[in-house]
Amino acid sequence: MRAPLSWLREYVELPEGQTGRDVAAKLIAAGLEVETVEQLGQGLKGPLVVGQVLAIEELTEFKKPIRWCQVDVGEANGTGEPQNLICGARNFAVGDKVVVVLPGAELPGGFKIAARKTYGKVSEGMICSASELGISDDHDGIIVLPPEYEVGTDAIELLELVDEVLDIAVTPDRSYCLSMRGLAREAAIAYGVPLRDPALLDVPAPNDYGPAVEVADAAGCDRFTARAVTGVNPEARSPIWLQRRLQKAGMRPISLAVDITNYVMLELGQPLHAYDRSRVQGTIGVRRAEAGEKLTTLDGVTRVLDAEDLVITDESGPIGLAGVMGGAGTEIADVAVDAANGEVTGTREIVIEAAHFDPIAIARTSRRHKLGSEASRRFERGVDPQAASAAAQRTVDLLVLLAGGSAEAGVTEIATPGGPRTIRMAADHPDRVAGMSYGREAVVRRLQQVGCDVYGADELTVTVPSWRPDLNEPNDLAEEVIRLEGYESLPSTLPRPPAGRGLTGRQRLHRRVGRALAGAGYTEALSYPFVGDAAFDRLQLAADDPARRTVRIQNPLSDEEPELRTTLLPGLFGALRRNEGRGNHDVALFETGLVFHPREEGGHAVRLPVDRRPSDDEVAELDAALPAQPRHVAVVLSGARELPGWWGEGRPAMWADAVEAARTVAREAGAELRIAAGQYGPWHPGRCARLSVEIDGVEQVVGHAGELHPRVTKAFGLPARSSAMELDLDALEKAAGGPVTAPEVSTFPVATQDVALVVDAAVPAADVEAALREGAGELLESLRLFDVYTGEQLGEGRKSLAYALRFRAKDRTLTAEEAGAAREAAVTAAATRTGAELRGA
The missing domain is CATH 2.40.50.140 (Nucleic acid-binding proteins)
Structure with missing residues (x-):
């Protein structure tokens, strides 16, 4: 909201000598965000x-x-x-x-x-x-x-x-500041001077002689005021003072009638619309659109309407998108001169609409049609419903004054009955929230300055003004008292955490995994947690895949991504694509973050207290209302994993690097990761590893790793043969069964035994490894696959797996006989379970 200081002074008698920066400092202290103070005419000298x-x-x-x-x-x-x-x-x-x-x-x-x-x-x-x-x-x-x-x-x-203009970033909860009236109120409070409220006008009572209006959706439109002005001079132009105020506020002058409605909107915060009366057919109505109806808006675009859209109609159909933009069919006509007879044509009769619409309906319509306007910006944040009549009167007065029109006596006003909102609050509640004493007198005075009516002694009954839809509970009132008394007066006190509190096990694991992956050459990338159905299609996920069950956001930032993610991969793929597009071809990225899964039975979100620590039951009830949010870790690689140089030729990133990243994460968690051939969604069916752990005696799949499917890389715009990995980090922590313990350093020597086993090519190496571990027994310290060989010597469909086995006892030095016996037991177990044969035997 751009506020010219010269305009602001009409409603507030600012002290002599106060500059725009002085006023900005006062408004900032009151909680407003003044971004800049623009000096108009700086350096201008006459004549x-x-x-x-x-x-x-x-x-x-x-x-x-x-x-x-x-x-x-x-x-x-x-x-x-x-x-x-x-x-x-x-x-x-x-x-x-x-x-x-x-x-x-x-x-x-x-x-x-x-x-x-x-x-x-x-x-x-x-x-x-x-x-x-x-x-x-x-x-x-x-x-x-x-x-x-x-x-x-x-x-x-x-x-x-020559003027000063304050550019104010109005937050959604302070919608009343999207008007000179609201900003003047804040300035008046800040300086302790009276406010000349521009909405205090003599408004005639509603009668039966005004324009015919019918509201079919009272929930979408709870107030509709209509006035008519006749005898308007179509050649009348906006005076310079009106044009300049609009320009300083960031709006372009168009025509007198439109300029007046924009001016009153800026002045009072109430959006208005002017109709050419000769183009309106019959009764003006308000209803929901019928799916498939069409409307050409003032920007010249023909829009297909949705059944949720709130529209203004006449007997011909929709004539405006309520609260967003009017229709081209009833707009104020441009003045024209008939070349034949010199007759001036243009709008001579105007109907003024001042209505109050449901904020959510307007916000959804605006985003659905990708059509933002000054009107929708105000309606979706909340407009004073009581200002409609005054805004209509102010518009009529200006049309009579500047356009030579005559105001009709008829006043149409349709309003849904409703009383003022009241809030009960303890008089010392702001004191307890702020941690300092204000006293009842200061609390009452500040709330009255905001526009509230306050009654009571120890317990206050506060009637909230109509222009403050954001005041709904005692904490909101406490915030008003605190900000007006001055945030700078709040004491600075450091919290005192109880002894023994530190990072949770989950937080420590999160940090360890991040450090380990960074040490392995990965760069952390953070992405937005939003996805759409198109991402799951590109991931090649089946229609019944659990990852497609998502939590939908009621008010998404983008209609293309209206859901919370169930996988980290789309965000990482986007980061990889951007790096590739900017010339970074050797990329290794990782991300740790939450994913979201809907619960079978959603709970009710409770509002936690702010004056005490929530109880365990309250926290548990809140957690039950939230979606399940496990923490995942994922990586994506492309290009060279090892760069070429004098030390060698280098090596491209491949599926094995993604699997090794999973092993790195598992080591940090202290979990035993089982790796087997798998097939899932975005991964290449022949180069995909299924990652699982044992939890409470049951094997559970916790992720996948490997090379991405060519169709997936093409769909996401990734380099060919890119690889990726994703793991459920919480499941790994659960499989570990406790904190990671430091490794013991033995004083006894290790006995190393190598073994090469020939197995069928279809036998997974993980199965052979598991058999070797089981057969080797407690003396086996570690086991590593160091070579895989296939060739004519083995025969078709056969492969050789070479393992290094390390044996060590905790209490003695092993003899050669003990190490050899353990090796033979391991080979026997592998032969029994997988059909392995000792190579060269």
Whole structure:
């Protein structure tokens, strides 16, 4: 919200000498986010005056049209003689009033004006455009003023070129600050001065003579006010003061009727819409759209409506998208002159709509159609429903004053009955929330300044003003007291955690895994936790895959990703694709984060207290209402895993690197990871490892690793033969059964035995390894597969697996006989379970 300081002063008598930065500091202290204070007209020096064009000579000997103009500037030049000026603009004629800057002046940006020879003539100044004066970005033509302004008038004051504008980022809970009325209220409170409320107008009572209106959806529209103005002069133009206020507020002047509705919206915060009465057919209605209905909005786009859209209608069908944008069929007509008879045509009768719509309905409609507007921005945050009548009256008054219209006596107002909202709060509740004493008197005074009515002694009954939909409970009222008393007055106290509290086991594992993967050459990447159905399709997941059961967000940031993720892979794939597109071809990324799974029976979310620690039952009830949120870890690799150099040729990343990343994570968790051939979704069916652990005696699949399927890499735009891994980190922690213990350092020597076993090519190496471990017994310290061989010597369909076995006893040095016996037991077990044969035997 852009707020010109000159406009703000109309409603608040600011102390003498207060600059925009001073006001910004006060508003920031009250909790508003003032981003910048723009100094309009900075560096501007006169003379800058109103001039009248007396004569125009066209200079045709140049490549572009140039005009040699004589302009009357009165006595501003000291001589009273016409000023000779060169100008290339074509949008003015003899007799027009223009803005002239004379020699000796300086325009914004340090542009000094002097008489100079150009195009064979001496130009004694310049005729100004809006962009040259810093009014707007429009540089297509110069400013043509209304004829009523006298020659020689100071244009700096006339055009209000010197001002300060506060640019305020209004948070969603402070919707009332999207208006000069709301900002003036905050400024008045901050300075302790009275507020001149622009909404305090004499409004006639509703009667039966106003425009016919029928509201079919009271939930979507609980208040609709309609007024009519006749006899409007279609040639009337917005006065300069109105145009300049709109421009300073960041809006473009369009036509008088539209400018007035925009002005009142900025002033009071109530969006309005003006209809050409001659184009409205019959009764104006409010209802939900019928699926498939079409409406051409003011931006010229024909939109197919949804059954959830709230629309304004007449007998012909939809004429506006309620609270978002009006329809082209009933817009205010541009003024035109009939060439045959000189008759001026345009809108002469106007119907004003001032309504209050359901914020959620407007927000969803705006996002559904990707159509944001100043009106929808206010409605979806909350508009004062009691301001509709005053806004309509203010609009009617301005149309009568500026357009020469006549206000009809009829006033239509349809309102759903409803009383004010009240909140009960202990008088010392703000004291307990803030940790300091304000006292009942300060609490009552601050709430009254906000606009509340307060009754009671120890327990207060607070009636909330209609323009504050964000005040719903005692904590909201406490926040108002605290911010107005000053956040800077809150004491700084450090919390005192009880002894013995530290990181949880889950947090420690999270950090260990991150450090281990970073040490292995991976770079951490963080992604948004949002997905859509398209991502699961690209992952090649089956229609009944559990990963497709998602938690849907009620108010998603993007309609394309309206659900919470059940896998980390889409986010990592996006990061890999961006790196590849920026020339980073050797990439290894990892992410640890939460995924979300819906519960079979959702609970009810409780509101936790802020004045004490929640009880265990309250925390458990809240957890039960949330989706299951296990922590996952995932990696993705592409390009070279080992770069070439003088040390060797290097090596590309492959499926085995993804499997090794899973082993790294499992080691940090202290879990025994079982690896077997698998087949799942995004991975290549012949290069996919199924990762499992044993939990409470039951083997459980906790992830997959390997090379991605070519269709998946193509769908996500990834390099060919990219690899990935994903593991359930919480399941690994559970499988570990407790904290990771430091390894023991034995003083006894190790006995190493190698064994090469020939098995059928279809036998997984994991099965052979498991058999060797079981047969070797307690003396086996570690086992490592160091070679895989296939060839003619073994025969077709056979492979050789070579393992290094390390044996060690905790209490003695092993003899050669003991190590050999353990080796033989391991080989026997492998032969029995997998059909392995000792190579060379």
